[in-house]
Amino acid sequence: MKRFFLAVSFAAAVISASxxxxxxxxxxxxxxxxxxxxxxxxxxxxxxxxxxxxxxGNSTLHGIECAVGIFSPCxxxxxxxxxxKDDAGDPLKSEAAVDELMNxxxxxxxxxxxxxxxxEAAANKAVTYGVPLISxxxxxxxxxxxxxxxxxALTAESQVNALVDWAVNKKKLKTFAIIYPTxxxxxxxxxxxxxxxxxxxxxxxxxxxxxxxxxxxxxIFRKEHKKFxxxxxPDSYRAVGYISATMAAEGIKGVQLMGINRWNNPELIDRGGxxxxxxxxxxxxxxxxxxxxxxxxxxxxNQAYGINPTVLESQSFDAAKLAAKAMQLSGGAxxxxxxxxxxxxxxxxxxxxxxxxxxxxxxxxxxxxxTVKEENIMELESANN
Numbered sequence: 615m616k617r618f619f620l621a622v623s624f625a626a627a628v629i630s631a632s633x634x635x636x637x638x639x640x641x642x643x644x645x646x647x648x649x650x651x652x653x654x655x656x657x658x659x660x661x662x663x664x665x666x667x668x669x670x671g672n673s674t675l676h677g678i679e680c681a682v683g684i685f686s687p688c689x690x691x692x693x694x695x696x697x698x699k700d701d702a703g704d705p706l707k708s709e710a711a712v713d714e715l716m717n718x719x720x721x722x723x724x725x726x727x728x729x730x731x732x733x734e735a736a737a738n739k740a741v742t743y744g745v746p747l748i749s750x751x752x753x754x755x756x757x758x759x760x761x762x763x764x765x766x767a768l769t770a771e772s773q774v775n776a777l778v779d780w781a782v783n784k785k786k787l788k789t790f791a792i793i794y795p796t797x798x799x800x801x802x803x804x805x806x807x808x809x810x811x812x813x814x815x816x817x818x819x820x821x822x823x824x825x826x827x828x829x830x831x832x833x834i835f836r837k838e839h840k841k842f843x844x845x846x847x848p849d850s851y852r853a854v855g856y857i858s859a860t861m862a863a864e865g866i867k868g869v870q871l872m873g874i875n876r877w878n879n880p881e882l883i884d885r886g887g888x889x890x891x892x893x894x895x896x897x898x899x900x901x902x903x904x905x906x907x908x909x910x911x912x913x914x915x916n917q918a919y920g921i922n923p924t925v926l927e928s929q930s931f932d933a934a935k936l937a938a939k940a941m942q943l944s945g946g947a948x949x950x951x952x953x954x955x956x957x958x959x960x961x962x963x964x965x966x967x968x969x970x971x972x973x974x975x976x977x978x979x980x981x982x983x984x985t986v987k988e989e990n991i992m993e994l995e996s997a998n999n
Contacts, residue, residue: 655694655946657682657937658715660726660736661750665702667729670926674728674750676919677930677965682938685918691938692946697721701732708732712739712747722949723941725933726750728926737763746940746953748933754802757975762953766933766969766977768875768898768925770848771806776896776981777846777872778810787843787870791820793834793857795849803848803874820845831860844870851877854893855885862889870894875925883989890986894994899928899966900982904993911965923965932964932979936971 659678662671675698683690697719699711708727715721724740724747727733733751740747741760749756749765757765781787790811794800800823811818820840824831845861847854854877861869873895882890901912901922911931915923923931939962940955957975961968969979983994 655692655938655941656719656721656723657694657696657934657941658711658719658721658724658726659696659698660701660708660711660715660724660732661698661728662703662732663698663700665704667703671700671703671728673924673926674726674930676915677923677927677932678725678934680915680918680927681931681934687914688918691935692942694938694941701727701729701736703727703729703732705732705735708736709739712736712743712745716743716745721745722946723937723952724748725930725937734759743949744953745949746956748937748956750930750933761957761975762949764936764956764971764975764977766929766936766979768929768981769976770803770874772976772981773874773896774803774806774810774846776983777894778807778814778816780894780983781844781870781872782811782814782816785844785870788816789819789842789844790816791840791842791845791869792818792822793831793845793847794821794823795853796823796825800848803846807846807848831857832864835861835864835866842869844872846872848874849876851879851882851885854882854890855887858886858889858893878984878991880991882991883986886986891988893986895984896981897925897984898979898981899923899925900984900993902992903966903982904995905967907963907967908965928965932966932969932977935962935964936969 661675662668679685680688681690682694682696697715699714701708701711715724722745724745727736728750730751730753733749733753733756737747737749737756737759741762744762746762749763750767752767752769754769754771757763792804792807794804808818819842822834824834847857854873858871871893875897877895878897912922915927936959940952940959944951944955946952957971959970961970966980969977972978984991985994
């Protein structure tokens with residue numbers, strides 16, 4: 615409840631300030647605010663600070679704040695002014711936010727939006743202005759909209775490619791299965807997985823979908839008695855527990871279970887128990903990460919906000935770090951110079967280690983391989999020590 619209260623309180627403060635270029639007041643429950651000095655660097659931010667995505671939007675905002683040093687002991691590369699717009703996850707509002715940031719606030723870089731429903735609209739509008747926009751949405755292919763659109767989000771493609779590479783090249787697994795929800799989300803993962811497995815010269819021998827109301831997962835495995843080395847389940851921790859228990863009940867053993875960042879929840883173990891021991895999944899952030907960079911980020915963020923960061927704060931922190939470095943190197947006066955600087959950036963230290971952009975303007979950053987060991991979720995490397 616503490617996290618939700620802080621987020622909503624700060625959102626109210628931001629909105630009451632009309633997202634203007636002045637100092638933003640905070641509620642008494644928020645951390646003490648550092649003085650907002652500006653060297654002419656202005657960063658536009660578009661997030662859902664109200665509406666059904668507001669909790670996620672405010673969590674994301676905290677990561678950006680920390681990266682530019684708004685709250686001690688967070689510190690930033692430059693003295694940047696955040697100009698914050700609330701799009702409530704609405705495409706029309708996100709378009710309007712870009713217009714306001716460009717025509718009234720005169721920013722030269724935008725971070726956001728977060729929701730997949732609004733990011734495409736904002737990106738298309740940003741292209742018309744030629745302003746660099748760093749997307750925080752997991753929507754696939756957003757950077758392809760224009761050469762001024764960048765993305766730091768954890769995508770379905772990056773997760774699938776990392777998992778298949780690990781399974782084929784490190785574990786030497788050869789036959790694969792996929793059990794997926796028959797939704798747009800699930801179908802996307804199915805196709806990406808199929809392409810990655812075939813590219814790795816391995817083979818999918820079993821592929822089956824299920825509906826949202828499916829209760830009898832056993833019928834899926836009774837249709838065909840195929841044997842496979844690994845099974846990929848691109849769904850939430852809730853569904854995974856049912857499926858893994860069903861596989862055990864059907865006598866399917868010795869199979870490497872693999873999953874996505876939606877598995878990363880403490881309830882995963884409660885739901886799957888012994889049937890998920892040794893399962894492997896990936897995420898863009900893990901607050902129990904063993905590296906000094908992760909430990910330092912978690913410590914600093916916790917001191918500032920009283921909570922540990924999640925992948926939302928991690929990726930927005932990284933976006934703001936990249937933005938600040940590009941503005942610092944280019945001088946920050948012209949959007950075109952900042953865009954070119956972003957594209958050519960050397961590695962910048964982010965929340966999990968070095969981060970930069972590839973030739974497609976997608977983030978090159980560390981993925982965490984996580985596993986279930988006894989009653990804990992931990993990094994795979996740590997589990998294998």
